[in-house]
Amino acid sequence: MASVISVDDVGISFKRNRQRQRSFKDLFADRQRRAAPDEFWALRHVSFEVAQGEAIGVVGRNGQGKSTLLKLVAEVMLPDEGTVAVRRGVAPLIEITGGFVDDLSVRENVYLSAGLHGKTRDEIDAEFDDIIAFAEIKDFVNTPYKHLSSGMKVRAAFAVVSRMDEPILLVDEVLAVGDRGFRTKCYARIEEMLDEGRTLFFVSHNDRDLQRFCTRGLYLDKGLLQFDGPIEETFERYSADYA
Template identity: 55%
Template structure:
């Protein structure tokens, strides 16, 4: 990342979704009996006019009720979704811990998935060879390493995916509720690993409903309401406002 540049710049960001699934449109047309509809009927903005900047090495929490736009914001930053208005600039690679197993292939083994996902995020064969045992040990799925991913339990899937992402070199971590998944021992390992990554200067964007996690990792938080940014402040102030309005 070039020195002096922010890690993330979000400016007037917004995205528009269709409220109704395509398969329901025919039924809706029948019910309307040819009545004219407004061009934007059935569309809504899950996120709109959102602006903020994140500095390198900063850990920022994202707070809001379900449906407030938190996960949509992370997907826009990750490049999974493209905005309909405004812009998002990310200076550096991203390790997205959102819909965490989305990049894994069910028909491939755990070993093969580790190799493919690591390569997609820029690890060389030599770098992966140096980290492979640590990834497997952290995940705790060594006995199933050569088993197709489709046979993994949901907990095993999350453990392996988190372990791969946590051992990448990407400077920016996008974390969406993954710390709430898994057993107590694994969550403790995740917490320790994130502490280690932050101490090494990584930037983190954390979506969480856990006050404890937000207070532990973040010094700043964003409060989203109905797709808009209503407060950008210290974690205690944001949590107090969120609790008061929830």
């Protein structure tokens, strides 16, 4: 089966000291010459392929590049080394905002976000009430997004993202912000999407959630892909390193 995501020898670095500015000359230097003492590699030499319909859990301690990897796949970040090729559309829920604009109302954000992912206004009109009902925010549709609680922001973002027709779903740990009842609804919807043949990238520190949805695991540590295999073996490897 052809890959829908190809990650080939990818690396990305960040500055520890945000005040340091890269010079114009640095932009044209090779990667080794540009490296500086205050830079660190969040990811390096990461390679893997993903087939349509796979459900992949990304495992590792905090600060080991899990969310960065999802942002590379979502193409909201670009690697400093290697390539990321995503051959199908992506529905990302990788930050608490879900890509929503703080100063726009919930209603405006629903139309903007869904429209950017190819839905027509008529299609959004037909789904709008269901989206708001799923998110349980009927009384806040005209409220600026920035005034919602963290839980309501997650509910609104997931309700829109889960309605998108994109075949690849990226979910970061934002669902941990929602209450238990809403998480149950989200998980049921994720299972429906998997049954439809969607591809799932899921980051969570909840082992049970990862094992519930995912059959394959990627274990990241020290910026490197330490293991790529069945999700149970991934947890075994992770647990052995940090028992």
